[in-house]
Amino acid sequence: MQFSMIDWPPYVLTAIHMLAAAGFDCWAVGGCVRDLALGKVPHDWDLTTDALPDQTAKVFSAFRQVHAGIRHGTVGVLIDGKMLEITTYRIDGDYRDVRHPESVAFTRSLSEDLARRDFTVNAIALHPETELFDPFHGMDDLQKGILRAVGEPEKRMKEDALRILRGLRFLARFGFSPDPDTDKAMRECKEELRNISAERIFTELDGMLVGKEVREVLEKYPDILSVVIPEIAPCVGFLQHTPYHIYDVWGHIAASVEAIAPEPVLRWTMLLHDIGKPERFRLDEKGVGHFKGHALTSADKAETILTRLRCPGAMKKKIVALIRWHDTTIPPEKPVIRRWLSELGIDTMRCLIQVRQADNLAKNRALSARRLEQAEQLSVLIEEVVSENPCLSLGQLAVKGSELGLPPGPEIGNILRSLLDEVIDGTLPNEKETLIAEAERLHKKITNPYEFDRKTDV
Ligand code: ATP
Ligand code: MG
Numbered sequence: 001m002q003f004s005m006i007d008w009p010p011y012v013l014t015a016i017h018m019l020a021a022a023g024f025d026c027w028a029v030g031g032c033v034r035d036l037a038l039g040k041v042p043h044d045w046d047l048t049t050d051a052l053p054d055q056t057a058k059v060f061s062a063f064r065q066v067h068a069g070i071r072h073g074t075v076g077v078l079i080d081g082k083m084l085e086i087t088t089y090r091i092d093g094d095y096r097d098v099r100h101p102e103s104v105a106f107t108r109s110l111s112e113d114l115a116r117r118d119f120t121v122n123a124i125a126l127h128p129e130t131e132l133f134d135p136f137h138g139m140d141d142l143q144k145g146i147l148r149a150v151g152e153p154e155k156r157m158k159e160d161a162l163r164i165l166r167g168l169r170f171l172a173r174f175g176f177s178p179d180p181d182t183d184k185a186m187r188e189c190k191e192e193l194r195n196i197s198a199e200r201i202f203t204e205l206d207g208m209l210v211g212k213e214v215r216e217v218l219e220k221y222p223d224i225l226s227v228v229i230p231e232i233a234p235c236v237g238f239l240q241h242t243p244y245h246i247y248d249v250w251g252h253i254a255a256s257v258e259a260i261a262p263e264p265v266l267r268w269t270m271l272l273h274d275i276g277k278p279e280r281f282r283l284d285e286k287g288v289g290h291f292k293g294h295a296l297t298s299a300d301k302a303e304t305i306l307t308r309l310r311c312p313g314a315m316k317k318k319i320v321a322l323i324r325w326h327d328t329t330i331p332p333e334k335p336v337i338r339r340w341l342s343e344l345g346i347d348t349m350r351c352l353i354q355v356r357q358a359d360n361l362a363k364n365r366a367l368s369a370r371r372l373e374q375a376e377q378l379s380v381l382i383e384e385v386v387s388e389n390p391c392l393s394l395g396q397l398a399v400k401g402s403e404l405g406l407p408p409g410p411e412i413g414n415i416l417r418s419l420l421d422e423v424i425d426g427t428l429p430n431e432k433e434t435l436i437a438e439a440e441r442l443h444k445k446i447t448n449p450y451e452f453d454r455k456t457d458v
Helices: 009-021 031-037 053-061 110-114 139-144 153-161 162-174 180-188 190-195 198-211 214-220 222-228 231-235 249-259 264-272 294-308 313-324 333-346 344-359 367-385 411-425 432-447 450-458
Strands: 026-029 046-050 065-067 074-079 082-088 090-092 105-107 123-128 132-134
Touching: 009 026, 009 046, 009 053, 009 074, 009 082, 026 031, 026 110, 031 123, 046 222, 053 074, 053 082, 065 294, 090 110, 123 214, 139 153, 153 162, 153 180, 162 190, 162 198, 162 214, 180 190, 180 222, 190 222, 198 214, 198 264, 214 249, 214 367, 222 231, 222 313, 231 249, 249 264, 249 344, 264 313, 264 344, 294 313, 313 344, 333 344, 333 367, 333 411, 344 367, 411 432
Parallel strands: 046 082
Antiparallel strands: 026 046, 026 123, 065 074, 074 082, 090 105, 123 132
């Protein structure tokens, strides 16, 4: 990598030059340097400086600033509409518990700051003129594709167990191999993850799941993952005893995660879609395994797991629905499809197709070909139905409750619901006149059932 060729964003250069003019050193560090060296465009730039936070604040006094992280040495500065985090060189002090450093000590030494960072590939500093400062040989590790803790791996993982999951995330994202001592330390310190907050665990797992090498990480580290999601442990090595499967439950899960697009909702769905299987296992008299009801059990477990991990509500709801219905047969008929679309929404239905495809791609392909074909047909039919712009909700009905000409009352809502059901089933067109006439008929049926029966019987 030719670092002299880098296009430094002007706002980053402005910050570095302003600090230099005030007599301070300032370097780009962490993820942005790593990503540049990998030939990727950094998603954000982190700067590190020997200026103390109040000195940084003073240098940028003409700019808008965010001081939320100032106790940890970070000053956010808004330059050219971009937020840049500038952090004072830091040594993390004695550790009170595995996540919260008791104290933050600032230092004048860039090496000391780099020494506190998690992995060598994240401990490289880059300057637009001076080029690289890489005391832990992160560039070598980047070139070899090795993830190695800075310093003594076990001590570093114990200090902050979040690094274990950060490690899994980087392995999944970059396809690196772990250095053996780092790998050992990550595994040996895994119990320390119990002290890490659910939100942070969720964020790291979320990042890991969308990584291109996630399957390998899932296959290699069920021991670590079972600490943060204990429901995983029973799936590992659980044989399915059915010709439809070629992997144990965990192997199937890992393969299915890889088989779906790298969207968090989809990846979480596959991770948890069969998590209830061990609990539902029954062996029949022929020695064939069955998992009746596993989708419901998995959905329940997923709900518990995602609640525990503080997954945002809307995301959780979607994942749980996808798991709940991942295995249910949907007859390829338009009224049925409209009903499903009305219940789940178009987006979730499209996701459901992807889930079925990924699920079947991770099975015995010779036997799952038919299921894959069915999913494809269903997908075509769904798109056909969607293109017809069908009425799927009360808001899309051609009449409003107030237009029915009926006396106001609680039954209006029920009547509208019935009209919608009939429109979805295709037994009634979504036309104002027809809907009003049907509403009248239904109203009579409710208010005067005897009269109604007599009239309709003749
Ligand atoms: P990403 O591309 O995901 O943002 P990143 O490496 O930039 O990856 P950040 O969480 O943004 O990750 O952290 C920035 C830098 O701070 C890291 O590169 C690393 O040097 C350091 N760092 C972050 N978290 C830790 C930690 N828990 N322990 C040690 N160093 C850390
Ligand atoms: Mg970053």
